[in-house]
Amino acid sequence: MLSQLFQPKLLSSLRGYSRQQFGLDLAAGLTVGVLALPLAMAFAIASGCSPSSGIWTAIVAGLLISLLGGSRVQIGGPTGAFIPIVYGIVTVHGMGQLQAATMLAGAILLLMGLSRLGQLIRFIPVTVVIGFTNGIAVVIFLAQIKDFFGLPVAQVPAEFFQRAQVLLQAAPQFDLVTTLLASGCLVFLLLYNRLTLFLPWLARIPGPLTTLVLGTLAAIVLDLPVATIGSRFGGISAELPAPALPSISLHHIGALISPAITIALLGAIESLLSARVADGQIDDQHDPNQELIAQGLANLCAPLFGGIAATGAIARTSTNIRCGGRTPIAGIVHAVVLLLIVVVAAPLAAHVPLAVLAAIVMAVALHMGDWAALRELHRYSWNYRSILLSTFILTVLFDLTIAVEIGMVLACLLFIYRIADLTRLELLTLPSSASPEISAWRLSGSLFFGAVNKIEALIQPGLAQKKVLILDLSQLFQLDTSGLEALQNLQRQLHKQGCQLLCCGVLPQPASLMQRSGFTQQLGAQWLSPDLHAALASAEQYLKQELVGIAL
Structure with missing residues (x-):
């Protein structure tokens, strides 16, 4: 029975594994590992956590998702979609409670996988998925305004209206040097694909990594007075964190159930969506239940090493495929590469400007949204528009949990109305x-x-x-x-x-x-x-x- 429930893709991928494929997986793992470094740090900082928490999430969760997952090419780690959720939990409850909520979400994902509920995620309407994805993109973009403009704000509230008020009050005090550095990095990253047409060798280097290196060098060479990882977080430790359970009291469990369900639901949707997109690119079929089992174990283990919520990352998975990765070995190499970078080059991370990381996250937010769906809303029915816009607006103004709940209720009610109308x-x-x-x-x-x-x-x-x-x-x-x-x-x-x-x-x-x-x-x-x-x-x-x- 257990053998039927637990069938990682790694086992079937190793049958007939060749030296040539290992070479492709190795190259893909190296590329994705280098790409994951700036993203892991940027997503963690944007979530109100230390850059180390993002890196160790990518290492621990990324390794487990590749070892135990139901997709041959899935790359796991922290993603931009979790930023508003994680930031809200950290702001209200603290880092310890976030880790507890993440582990609770991991348990929920594990139970979903063992209960064979992987296929049920596909019943979520595409209107709800597009609505909360675009809403999350807007929330992520707005969350970077503080570091992008160098605003002197100690703590940005998690609630939208309070955040808007704080940022507007601090807007006249923006830092010109920080703004110019961040703007230059954002424009460079958005035009990166066009630059590769004139400089083909740039195509071999991930855009976020190039932006990180050039932005950091510019700050060092020009001696720019901007906030860095070192000035805010004291740098990144090269030592492996000792496993430790988060400290949590029983009366906090009730308050964490709703955030944990949100993390589990979003993690399940994003990981299975990523795996589904990857299937079309490599002509394969993932096992959704096995993927949920791996996601659950990853979110149970990552917080033990100071990590945060993790899921399958569509951008890194697609990069893995483009570079020739076809088995979970590439994902394992990606985690090992990140570990080696931390051990060898951790002190250098202290010089990375926060404005550069904010620009990278803003670019990710702009790319993750399905903005064409908003432009073409007039082509669709009133039902389609109302569900998508309701989910989108509620995600931006209030909370992802409320947005998904109301979006699903609207979708169900309108579906009932439509079916009744057909009677x-x-x-x-x-x-x-x-x-x-x-x-x-x-x-x-x-x-x-x-x-x-x-x-x-x-x-x-x-x-x-x-x-x-x-x-x-x-x-x-x-x-x-x-x-x-x-x-x-x-x-x-x-x-x-x-x-x-x-x-x-x-x-x-x-x-x-x-x-x-x-x-x-x-x-x-x-x-x-x-x-x-x-x-x-x-x-x-x-x-x-x-x-x-x-x-x-």
């Missing part, structure tokens, strides 16, 4: 030879709790003056208990008014529910016909018997 009740035209005491109606679609009002029209006194009402259910593909109750009520009301209900053409699913509930016995087998033609014959026979009874 049709139409009057059928009977042959001229049919008795005028017979009326026939066809009910099509789905008779569920959202559409039961559709058959209330059949209880109108004018319609019940007929002696027999035939209800053709040959196009009713789904019936729930609320719909069944509506049918039972229809049968009772018609019976009180002297009208007999006759159902025909009942499909398997409605027939099964009608049988199990006892409605078939209540109605009577003689009032169930295989099709409309047989129903008309039964109705005519019933009316003849009624006439005979009256005559006698």
